[in-house]
Amino acid sequence: MALQELTYRDALRQALIDSMRENPDVIIMGEEVGRYGGAYAVTKELIKEFGAERVIDTPISEPAIIGAAVGAAMAGLRPVAELMYVDFIGMTMDQLGNQAAKIRYMFGGQIGVPMVLRTQGGTGRSAGAQHSQSLEAYVMHTPGLRLAMPATVSDAYHLLRMALTKPDPVVFIEHKALYTMKETVDLDAEPLAWGKSAVRREGKDLVIVTYSRQLHYVMEAAKKLSTDGIEATVIDLRTLNPLDFDTIREHVERAGRAMVVSESVMTAGVAAELSARITEECFDYLEDPVVRVAGEDIPISVSTALETGSVPGPQLILETARKLLGARVAA
Amino acid sequence: MALQELTYRDALRQALIDSMRENPDVIIMGEEVGRYGGAYAVTKELIKEFGAERVIDTPISEPAIIGAAVGAAMAGLRPVAELMYVDFIGMTMDQLGNQAAKIRYMFGGQIGVPMVLRTQGGTGRSAGAQHSQSLEAYVMHTPGLRLAMPATVSDAYHLLRMALTKPDPVVFIEHKALYTMKETVDLDAEPLAWGKSAVRREGKDLVIVTYSRQLHYVMEAAKKLSTDGIEATVIDLRTLNPLDFDTIREHVERAGRAMVVSESVMTAGVAAELSARITEECFDYLEDPVVRVAGEDIPISVSTALETGSVPGPQLILETARKLLGARVAA
Amino acid sequence: MTKPEAIHAASARPNTDLPQLYRTMRRIRTFEERVGELFVRGQSAGSMLHLSIGEESAAAGFCAHMQDGDTFTTHHRGHGIFLARGADPNRMMAEIGGKEAGYCRGKGGSMHIADMGLGHLGANAIVGGGIPAIIGAGLAARHHGTGKISVAFFGDGATGQGILYESMNMAALWRLPCVFVCINNQYGMGTRIDQATANAVLHERAHAFGLAAETVDGLDVEAVAEAAERLVAGAREGRPAFLVVDCYRFYGHARKDKSPYRDATEEETGRRKDPVAFARAALLERGLADAAELDALDAQIDAEMDATIDFTIAQTEPPLSTMFRDVYAPEEPEPEPVRTRIDRILARA
Amino acid sequence: MTKPEAIHAASARPNTDLPQLYRTMRRIRTFEERVGELFVRGQSAGSMLHLSIGEESAAAGFCAHMQDGDTFTTHHRGHGIFLARGADPNRMMAEIGGKEAGYCRGKGGSMHIADMGLGHLGANAIVGGGIPAIIGAGLAARHHGTGKISVAFFGDGATGQGILYESMNMAALWRLPCVFVCINNQYGMGTRIDQATANAVLHERAHAFGLAAETVDGLDVEAVAEAAERLVAGAREGRPAFLVVDCYRFYGHARKDKSPYRDATEEETGRRKDPVAFARAALLERGLADAAELDALDAQIDAEMDATIDFTIAQTEPPLSTMFRDVYAPEEPEPEPVRTRIDRILARA
Ligand SMILES: Cc1ncc(C[n+]2csc(CCOP(=O)(O)OP(=O)(O)O)c2C)c(N)n1
Ligand SMILES: Cc1ncc(C[n+]2csc(CCOP(=O)(O)OP(=O)(O)O)c2C)c(N)n1
């Protein structure tokens, strides 16, 4: 179809609309998803088309929202449970980690839990320690949960559409700083498959693996590196479970150097997994240790300067890449 | 004082008794901690000495138990909140991760939350997917939380004693398979400092970093390796936060090879952090990639064979070490 | 405690089938005794076995008014409920033994048993963990216009869990076809209900959230069935309900617990609240069966349940090859075993 | 809505100090208006600013019966409560501006404000997140025999959170010196209370758990104060309580919300439930103050609160060097910054 300019928010919204039109079993439930249209307006006016029986405003009861979605999924619906902030995932980790993630296995494969938990995370709004986190590592560490984190408008649409066809629970984490980002997209063009990472840029010197908002910082840094004569390959994971390690391996073996960039707290976070895995699988090809650029091991402040300083930004990524290459050049 | 034979359970119990005698502000709260004496009998008969006001039986309300401990700690008590199984941590992650862990920081350093969350985890009792997990990575990934996981009887005592003097929240995870383990100990001997790892064995060929129950499997494997002529250094972390990386670095630089062994699920788990960090810090000394031996990326079955197969055991550790050294010997 | 006159009055009850209720309860009682035996013989998967002896009326009475297509979740003490909903005792016992022939192929065990065919959305080892699922199942039933209900069975201890109140609030708000059945056996492990709450009249809470709510004496299975009939009928029409069945946990919390925290007199009194014996007496009293008939029935049940042990012992554990199966859907790749990964890595290195 | 006669009847009230209550409420009102202004001027840290305009009686009335040493937690809409407990408006505004001079050195902001000196155990950005802390604080008060109480303030929306019920159950069971104050401003974001629950008589739930529980009309600050006096006195003696203060959220949920989900008529009616205007009218009516006196007081408050903006704007943001401070206790090493670590690693490599 035609190219169109869309925001990340609109793409998500369109994905919900198209999925709901296609499949009458898709329902949305969460706080303020209906009349209010979603705290970040992703479900704006959906209640008009689909009604309050399919776009369900809930009380402020995160554990039961996720638990209800589990039951709905087992009983034949395709629920999208919205968690207003990923920061609230803590109160749902029992329903998510002990129920949704394990039901298929515990019950010997009798049934799956095809639900989507849609939420958003990350810094960018001076929202403080309890509304700015990147908690995807909790999810990645929980077997049984799929994890998608779109960085682009096109992926916002396609990954959500695909998530709504998957047989297993998908945690779908948007980034609050991306909602207004625009892109010209053709939603009918064949998307990259679910579980495949996207090579957003190719270069021989260095591989940078990232996802979600950090992709944009990485691309910005990569452009500047290019003017220094350093060419980076940039891999956008798109889904962290499944993890497309083949693409990473292929490129790291070629470049011999890798960096991983993640907004989640460094210790025992996503970057740790990627770094460990790259090292295990590509050790003989690595000229330098895999470098992690990740969130600081601290809570996030409401103060803008401290908030910004708590997570990677283009400058830190750029400097780290320069040092990584410079270190060897100098040595 | 005198040497005595103690179980891990008795050492923990003694630590609670000694701390409670010393500090009248220490209280214990949790399900079945009083009259019942604790699901794993660690608080057996404590209610007799300290009364129901200090050994508080709670309703089955994990979120509020942890939340109450947070408030108690802020208001001048030194609560030990018992979570019967670490598997229930999911429902408490908001109180633990958004409150306990962040209060000092969010409030600009005005106050800390000197509480101890005592719990137990791990496989070994055919307890199934919701009672057998090793969820320490969630804690390790949360800035603000200290994390102690004793492997020995002596550490069970001393780490718990020390945890009860720390200014910040400590998650203290015991291993259910260790409670009946015996050791001859002198509780009055000067203990290793909090935050220091213990070198349980020294050897030139390989460093194995581990903690909790896996220490015993690693020691068993190391003994067998020794008969093969392979000498391993074994590091028992004792606390995962703080993490004593200096000891690891020193030994890995010397040996040039490292393995990490953890019962927690491999992906984005504790082993990932250790592997990433060792690689970052010791890259030029490493002859091989750091190898992770960790929990499978699956839920745990009630069937004994599957349960045992889901986590590392002495045989897997032994074989992996042999392969790690053999690979290079052969190459 | 219900007095003899109650039995008499009950003889006029039109809608309950006492012989059938007795049979269901007796099967549960015997099945649970066999579970205990399986443990003693070292053939159970672990010791986390929670017997519902003393609570048979809740299962039999309530389930008598459930229909095919109704869904339900249970707690860790849910064997009886599942049996009352039609479970095959062999497959149940095999699951409790951690055998591949079990309902969940030996992966779930006693606390994680389920069967989609019978609408059993799962037992749960998390106290309260299965409760919110009925909200979703209730939404699904309404969405698909099935006319079916969804029922959560749980213990008095689960009233400590906030998720119960969140779920009740949703059920009332959305007028869902849901029923919450709280089996109050007076204890959560070693904690007596009055040691866990200041107001042990539990149904008042449900009432405050807007649910139809009542408490029934679990000694009398017909009373349970009558309450169930009433509440289930309302639930099918969008009036969610909460039912407390008062009973007594005859034995320890799990197989190894000898209940040192309660005294002999209390236990003796408590065990007099025996719904199986009460129903048997009522059958005889009302002439609905004679002793010989009941003895024959009992013997038949004993034989049926004895066989579950032999069946289970003869079964095999799930093979290691199934370990990585069913983490994700069958069409998805299985997670890579640690050993395979290590071999691959070291081969490469 | 309370009728004029109520004002009259109230003139006999012995234990409330209406001029003082008015002053407190007026200070809150004006402070909140200045918070709005700070935002408009682009000087607030973010837009998550929740004004308590319309709810001043809950803060002023309840806090009038709290004492030094009592502790409390608040929700995201807690400015007024903190002011009523004696907060310095300059340090509050500076915190809302994310400045180092703020109560939490600019790290917390509007939703994470606290002051141990005043017993403020913290505002919370997690709905319901601060509630269970009062259980612990209540235990501590009893343990230390201080005779102090601990109070949780939260919105009607928090009645959706299970942790509230868990906490109430504990308070009742342990007879703790705790009070739960639910400020029912009729909305949780865009959801009206009757869209969030089937039974909006919220105090019935607390009653079912065994707490003293009542609802008071927040139009009348003296009524709030009287209820507070009664319940606080009981709480000090181990009878925990739950108080609903009925009021109306005058403006949007947060600064950017224009409340499109409610109609003009409703808002107009709602805003007539104005406790500040009501108290002012009562003061005049009862001759407790004349218009000139009140105008002077108002002007003084306006000046005081105007100054908080200038104060805040003049302050600096916390320096980057404080970023790693206070993750752990001061005697512990700070976490290593990512940049430092990278430099160290690459220097080594
Ligand atoms: C969330 C959670 N907390 C604690 C436990 C440990 N536990 C298992 S059963 C039980 C008692 C439950 O009592 P009740 O709900 O009355 O059920 P009953 O055992 O009496 O049938 C407890 C505390 C658990 N499994 N899950
Ligand atoms: C656990 C949690 N869920 C959702 C939110 C988002 N949220 C913030 S305030 C709010 C409404 C709260 O309503 P209420 O408790 O009545 O307080 P009010 O805003 O009316 O003062 C919501 C849903 C949150 N901050 N925390």
Ligand SMILES: [Mg+2]
């Ligand atoms: Mg019970």
Ligand SMILES: [Mg+2]
């Ligand atoms: Mg409100």
